[in-house]
Amino acid sequence: MPTTEKTLMFLSSFFTSFGAFVVICAILGTHEWISSTMAISDYFSNGSIIITYGLFRGQSVQELYHGLAEPDKHFEVLGVLSNSPHKTLHLVVILFLSLSLSMSLLSSGFTFYNSISNPYQTFLGPMGVHTWSGLSASFTFLTLFLFLGNVLANRLSEELTLTLYPQYPSSTHRGTAHTFGYSFWLLLLVILLNIVTVVIVAFYQRARTKRKQEQRKPMEDAPRDGILF
Numbered sequence: 001m002p003t004t005e006k007t008l009m010f011l012s013s014f015f016t017s018f019g020a021f022v023v024i025c026a027i028l029g030t031h032e033w034i035s036s037t038m039a040i041s042d043y044f045s046n047g048s049i050i051i052t053y054g055l056f057r058g059q060s061v062q063e064l065y066h067g068l069a070e071p072d073k074h075f076e077v078l079g080v081l082s083n084s085p086h087k088t089l090h091l092v093v094i095l096f097l098s099l100s101l102s103m104s105l106l107s108s109g110f111t112f113y114n115s116i117s118n119p120y121q122t123f124l125g126p127m128g129v130h131t132w133s134g135l136s137a138s139f140t141f142l143t144l145f146l147f148l149g150n151v152l153a154n155r156l157s158e159e160l161t162l163t164l165y166p167q168y169p170s171s172t173h174r175g176t177a178h179t180f181g182y183s184f185w186l187l188l189l190v191i192l193l194n195i196v197t198v199v200i201v202a203f204y205q206r207a208r209t210k211r212k213q214e215q216r217k218p219m220e221d222a223p224r225d226g227i228l229f
Contacts, residue, residue: 009204010115013197017111017133020193021104023186024097024140031057032181033147036157039174045069049161049168053077054183055094060164073164086159089150096143100190103136107197126201137194144187151178 031054038049047064058077062069081087110128119125150156157176161168 005207006118006204007115009200010111013129013200014108014111014115016193016200017104017129017136017197018108020133020136020190020197021101021108023190023193024101024104027183027186027190028055028097028101030054030183031059032183034151034157034181034184035179036151036161037177037179038158038161039176040168041174042168049165051157051160051164052181053160055090055097058160060161062165070165075160075164077160080160080163082163084159086150086154086156089146089154090156093143093146093150096139096146100136100139100143103132103139104190104194107132107136107194111197111201126205129201130198133194133197137191137198140187140190140194144184144191147184 031052033054035050035052038051040047040049045064047062047069049060049062051058051060053059053075054077056077058075058080060073060075062072077090078087081090107129110124110132113119114125114129122128123131155176157178
């Protein structure tokens with residue numbers, strides 16, 4: 001049976017890794033990733049189009065100073081995007097975040113198992129926790145970076161707007177402003193929770209190693225006659 005110290009340490013890391021899993025579930029289920037406001041102007045209308053979307057769903061609203069505005073639109077992101085680099089990169093973002101979700105679930109399972117057992121010398125021990133938490137943090141970072149690139153460099157919001165409102169070609173656009181929502185910033189929380197999980201386990205490993213060294217030290221310092229006796 002594990003010691004009380006080990007149980008408490010690995011239970012703490014279980015809560016942080018499982019917390020990362022729960023946060024990723026929330027991120028996947030919400031569409032408050034980004035809100036993009038595109039100013040438009042032509043002979044018939046003047047105003048802006050605001051689209052708010054996540055990985056799967058989104059909503060668009062027209063705010064016109066003059067002209068006839070269309071009703072609000074609810075859309076599926078992958079359904080609106082054609083077979084283009086925008087869609088391919090967006091699918092990669094979804095894939096990486098799904099992998100991060102799986103890694104967080106594995107990490108939470110390993111930490112809970114270590115709180116009730118002692119598989120220290122196998123991959124089921126701290127090594128496995130470090131691996132899965134590290135991979136989860138890495139995939140989450142890639143998700144964040146690729147989504148940023150798709151929005152800022154690849155102009156994902158503009159592509160969605162052109163498809164949703166074909167009557168406003170790119171020549172009518174007068175600039176775009178982006179505001180990243182709470183779902184996007186929660187990716188940083190997932191990375192932080194995975195780092196905390198690794199730190200807790202590493203701290204336990206260091207304390208365990210130090211305790212073993214202290215237990216061996218009296219034997220190493222003992223007189224040879226005493227040891228032989």
